[in-house]
Amino acid sequence: MASRRHVIADDLRTQISTGRIKAGERLPSEAHLAARYAVSTPTLRSALAVLQGEGLVEKVHGKGNFVRHPVQRITYVGGGRTPDAQTATDVALRMTVRTTHLPARGDLTALLRVSASSPLTEFLCLSHEGKSPHSLALIYVPRDLAPADGPSESTLCEELLVRLRELHPPLAEVQERVSARFPTPREAVTLRISSAMPVLAVTRVATDTTGRVVEAARLVLPGDRADALFTHDTMSGDKRTEG
Structure with a gap:
């Protein structure tokens, strides 16, 4: 059974890939997302870390988490x-x-x-x-x-x-x-x-x-x-x- 962090990461990844959350757009606050998925803040941050590790999301200090534009190689x-x-x-x-x-x-x-x-x-x-x-x-x-x-x-x-x-x-x-x-x-x-x-x-x-x-x-x-x-x-x- 998939862990909660991977379930959350999969859901956000799908929203990003289908364009429901667009490149450059800021994700809802971590507190808002934690409440939406009914998980603790550490679990939510762990899910976001999965997407950050994949290069889909970047965290800007003091501003929040943003969907990255496709990165040029x-x-x-x-x-x-x-x-x-x-x-x-x-x-x-x-x-x-x-x-x-x-x-x-x-x-x-x-x-x-x-x-x-x-x-x-x-x-x-x-x-x-x-x-x-x-x-x-x-x-x-x-x-x-x-x-x-x-x-x-x-x-x-x-x-x-x-x-x-x-x-x-x-x-x-x-x-x-x-x-x-x-x-x-x-x-x-x-x-x-x-x-x-x-x-x-x-x-x-x-x-x-x-x-x-x-x-x-x-x-x-x-x-x-x-x-x-x-x-x-x-x-x-x-x-x-x-x-």
């Missing part, structure tokens, strides 16, 4: 290319960047191969599809390689990456590690996804010809909207991997 193109997740040619996403200066600490010291407290610059690139967050990229560079004037809040992430490339020495190696995991609490809040929604996490480290790490990027792509594609030259003996 993007493709992360690996193999030494620009560390930007928004590489699908048919997806129009609005991207902004926020800049923070910070000392190297924790695992950033190992990631960038620098000593503790070394000056770094963090660029937080957040893409939006309409009003909804779509994907997240955190890019770290040594402070002396960051643009001197610093990009503004409205700078497009692609423009930032072009400027970083102009400041970098030639790259000798790019390593990319891809894994599937659940989002951290901060990532879930930033991307407005359920903590049960798996994400594709990409860690990319670029090294110059002197062996110095000049850039490290951490990309977080929700699993309901992202694929990864890696292409390598078979003539050189490399493998070709597509995901």
